[in-house]
Amino acid sequence: MTTLKIENLHVNVAGKEILKGVNLAVNTGEMHAIMGPNGTGKSTLSQTIMGHPAYEVTAGHIYLDGEDLLEQGVDERARAGLFLAMQYPSEIQGVTNAEFMRAAINARRPEDDQIGIMDFITQLDEKREFLSMSEEMADRYLNEGFSGGEKKRNEILQMMMVKPKIAILDEIDSGLDIDALKVVSRGVNSMRSPEFGTLMITHYQRLLDYIVPDYVHVMMGGKIVKTGGAEMAKKLEAEGYASLRDELGLNV
Numbered sequence: 163m164t165t166l167k168i169e170n171l172h173v174n175v176a177g178k179e180i181l182k183g184v185n186l187a188v189n190t191g192e193m194h195a196i197m198g199p200n201g202t203g204k205s206t207l208s209q210t211i212m213g214h215p216a217y218e219v220t221a222g223h224i225y226l227d228g229e230d231l232l233e234q235g236v237d238e239r240a241r242a243g244l245f246l247a248m249q250y251p252s253e254i255q256g257v258t259n260a261e262f263m264r265a266a267i268n269a270r271r272p273e274d275d276q277i278g279i280m281d282f283i284t285q286l287d288e289k290r291e292f293l294s295m296s297e298e299m300a301d302r303y304l305n306e307g308f309s310g311g312e313k314k315r316n317e318i319l320q321m322m323m324v325k326p327k328i329a330i331l332d333e334i335d336s337g338l339d340i341d342a343l344k345v346v347s348r349g350v351n352s353m354r355s356p357e358f359g360t361l362m363i364t365h366y367q368r369l370l371d372y373i374v375p376d377y378v379h380v381m382m383g384g385k386i387v388k389t390g391g392a393e394m395a396k397k398l399e400a401e402g403y404a405s406l407r408d409e410l411g412l413n414v
């Protein structure tokens with residue numbers, strides 16, 4: 163089992179404290195969701211876990227199986243088994259989607275165990291078809307001219323190819339129509355195994371109808387204020403964050 167452990171995490175962005183003491187543990191075999199209002203620090207948490215330099219950790223720790231992640235660069239964290247699907251995936255000029263994925267897979271493997279081209283193509287075709295993606299997607303430059311839905315689908319394809327231990331999925335549901343949402347959910351659900359854990363960040367409950375989490379956490383004012391099961395997301399959708407704020411006596 164692999165564990166991503168976050169302890170009392172405080173993070174500043176542009177000199178302002180955004181995360182104010184986040185505690186969370188995600189094990190392989192578990193699916194966690196973080197919900198919360200806009201601007202509360204959800205993306206800040208995902209960017210900090212992956213080591214984005216704009217996010218300054220002022221206190222606390224992040225460990226992956228006891229190893230201090232904060233001592234590691236972005237590449238090292240990816241090699242250790244983390245994967246981040248971003249809210250706004252960026253374009254990479256001159257690199258095809260397939261080249262990018264093959265490099266990402268091989269970067270995580272030892273020199274004498276690199277994935278061969280035939281093996282790679284076989285796996286790519288299988289997963290691409292599973293996600294109802296066209297063949298030419300693989301040969302296009304990464305995210306260049308991809309629609310919002312294609313980008314999200316592609317992030318899931320990358321995740322399925324790279325097979326991380328822990329994936330952080332930041333608003334993979336935003337901007338998706340219902341068909342794309344189903345495809346993306348099918349991809350994430352196919353990863354469910356004792357070797358895989360995920361932290362899904364979402365603004366809306368809808369995603370969690372398709373990917374049923376084991377745990378739901380609510381983030382408000384830069385902290386996790388409540389943890390429950392899948393049913394809590396439904397209650398939140400019905401009652402809104404304001405009533406939870408009142409219930410907990412929060413002033414954020």
Ligand code: ADP
Binds near residue numbers: 175198203205
């Ligand atoms: P969420 O994902 O919950 O909507 P974010 O983590 O994106 O929230 O943002 C939390 C707060 O941090 C917001 O007030 C946002 O404006 C600020 N913030 C996030 N990233 C940056 C950045 N790179 N530069 C300046 N402010 C930022």
Ligand code: MG
Binds near residue numbers: 200201205
């Ligand atoms: Mg947001």
Ligand code: MG
Binds near residue numbers: 332333
């Ligand atoms: Mg966000």
